[in-house]
Amino acid sequence: MSLFIEPLDWDQALLQRYDLAGPRYTSYPTAPQFQEAFSETALRNAITRSNNAQRPLSLYFHIPFCESLCYYCGCNKIVTNNKSRARTYLQRMIQELALYVDLFDQYKQVTQLHWGGGTPTFISDEEMSLLMNATRRLFQLADDDSGEFSVEIHPGRVSVKTMAHLRNLGFNRVSMGVQDFDSRVQHAVNRYNTLEQVSELSNALRAQDYKSISMDLIYGLPLQTLASLRETLSKVIDLNPDRLSLFNYAHMPHLFKSQQLIKEQDLPVASAKLDMLHYAIHTLEAAGYRYIGMDHFAKPEDELSRAQDAGKLQRNFQGYSTHGDCDLLAVGVSSISMIDNVYVQNAKELNTYQQKMDMGLLPISKGFTLNAEDQLRRFIINRLICHCRLDFAELKTCFDIDAAHYFSAELAQLAPMQADGLLTINSQGIYVHNKGRLLIRRVCMVFDEYLQKAKQDSSRIRYSKII
Known part of the structure; x- marks a missing residue:
């Protein structure tokens, strides 16, 4: 039976344990x-x-x-x-x-x-x-x-x-x-x-x-x-x-x-x-x-x-x-484009947006250019958040990496989740179980390089809870 046809496996104790704050990953980087x-x-x-x-x-x-x-x-x-x-x-x-x-x-x-x-x-x-x-x-x-x-x-x-x-x-x-x-x-x-x-x-x-x-x-x-x-x-x-x-x-x-x-x-x-x-x-x-x-x-x-x-x-x-x-x-005001390897956000304030338009300028206020590492991690997060699995052979084909070696630190962070039955890690890839689907944001956070670097930053960004 397909993972997405099966009823979700609800484990309240695990949900409460892993219910941290984190991004919603409508983009990566966020x-x-x-x-x-x-x-x-x-x-x-x-x-x-x-x-x-x-x-x-x-x-x-x-x-x-x-x-x-x-x-x-x-x-x-x-x-x-x-x-x-x-x-x-x-x-x-x-x-x-x-x-x-x-x-x-x-x-x-x-x-x-x-x-x-x-x-x-x-x-x-x-x-x-x-x-x-x-x-x-x-x-x-x-x-x-x-x-x-x-x-x-x-x-x-x-x-x-x-x-x-x-x-x-x-x-x-x-x-x-x-x-x-x-x-x-x-x-x-x-x-x-x-x-x-x-x-x-x-x-x-x-x-x-x-x-x-x-x-x-x-x-x-x-x-x-x-x-x-x-x-x-x-x-x-x-x-x-x-x-x-x-x-x-x-x-x-x-x-x-x-x-x-x-x-x-x-x-x-x-x-x-x-x-x-x-x-x-x-x-x-x-x-x-x-x-x-x-x-x-x-x-x-x-x-x-x-x-x-x-x-x-x-x-x-x-x-x-x-x-x-x-x-x-x-x-329009505050809207975000996603074209090839760049994100571009328009001015958030209406007056600023309209002033730029009146000057004949693109109303851009900020943006981001993804490097090769960003694109790799975006691919991984998208696969996990949409399909609850990550195929290591696909990473080898698309990015020419040995995932088990390249992401050894990330896989070590996922080990407790595997022990709790949220997912399985083997030589072929990562497979999220029904028990882990509600916590998919928590799984993705392990591969978020910017989030990992910010762990020691006392002024880090405040996100909403996962659940």
């Missing part, structure tokens, strides 16, 4: 390693290599505006009711796209596109058309509905009519932030959407022929209990989304000011959060969903499940992805 002294020439050279390799493109647009503040949110957002602010921002994003047109091969196809935020549906239907039409004019989008074109929505603040408009523009996948249906929890985090709203919207999306509906939930929110989560999960399962994300709420008010509005005494204790996660995983698996990894669930016939079965699943700044062959070009 974003704290990005440097302000980053050369635009490095980006241009990376684009040239991408063109020579004839890799397709994934486009990401960061639309930061929200009409209301969700207290738990750690995203880069701008809360405003002034809808006129969106138009000038969209025009600058189109300007940014235009700056890249001459750099990328005109025949490079865009097979994946995502609008994130913020709340992308903050903008009007007319502005949606403006942005999408400009994208099509500047880049070659897959127009036969074979591309994966997705949009994030707040189900309490979007109309069926707008979703029909987005479908006509070419969007075929939706990710909606449900979070929790309990009214007390919703009030505690200032995020509202009723079961009726989500149900009506889900039915409309299916009638409009959207290919995939994904719902985001959060466990560990204030006033949330196992009983309230049970009710929410029951309702979500009845709604029958194709994919689900179940995120751990990480309370980090020192980083995110909005979280200071949450009363710490209202947060569930760590043991209660573990109970919630255990119940949710068991319930979703019983309902026919597979645990893909790191908070993500999908039906067996979903593209994420099929990509994992085929060994083609990848992970990037949007999470798990079926388009691992793409280079990612991200536009």
Whole structure:
């Protein structure tokens, strides 16, 4: 039986022992390693290599505006009711796209596109058309509905009519932030959407022929209990989304000011959060969903499940992805591109972003160029986090190394995990067991060279807990 078909093996004592803080590995090296002294020439050279390799493109647009503040949110957002602010921002994003047109091969196809935020549906239907039409004019989008074109929505603040408009523009996948249906929890985090709203919207999306509906939930929110989560999960399962994300709420008010509005005494204790996660995983698996990894669930016939079965699943700044062959070009404030061996992040402040655009400059604030060692370790972490295994023969073929010798120190660090039954290490490679899948971030941390070097640094970066 495939590892990803089997139910997860829950061992609470081991989970508590290994539940350290660590990165989520949407990239390696992780974003704290990005440097302000980053050369635009490095980006241009990376684009040239991408063109020579004839890799397709994934486009990401960061639309930061929200009409209301969700207290738990750690995203880069701008809360405003002034809808006129969106138009000038969209025009600058189109300007940014235009700056890249001459750099990328005109025949490079865009097979994946995502609008994130913020709340992308903050903008009007007319502005949606403006942005999408400009994208099509500047880049070659897959127009036969074979591309994966997705949009994030707040189900309490979007109309069926707008979703029909987005479908006509070419969007075929939706990710909606449900979070929790309990009214007390919703009030505690200032995020509202009723079961009726989500149900009506889900039915409309299916009638409009959207290919995939994904719902985001959060466990560990204030006033949330196992009983309230049970009710929410029951309702979500009845709604029958194709994919689900179940995120751990990480309370980090020192980083995110909005979280200071949450009363710490209202947060569930760590043991209660573990109970919630255990119940949710068991319930979703019983309902026919597979645990893909790191908070993500999908039906067996979903593209994420099929990509994992085929060994083609990848992970990037949007999470798990079926388009691992793409280079990612991200536009808008704070967005992060991943092209060949470079990461590039745009200015995080809206004014700085807009000033650079008004000067005709690429709005880059920092970046990182991966050396050969970084690329090797990125490959390893991606294999482990997506497929829970590492083939030493593949490392020999791709990087010409003897993994057992090269990573002898790392394998020694994994030995206690092998003794605890989380994984197996043999002459062929590393194989993570079902008991270890929830702790895959802990396994990956062993191969994170920057994290290992920072262990003795008292000012090291603070991460959220793994579980």
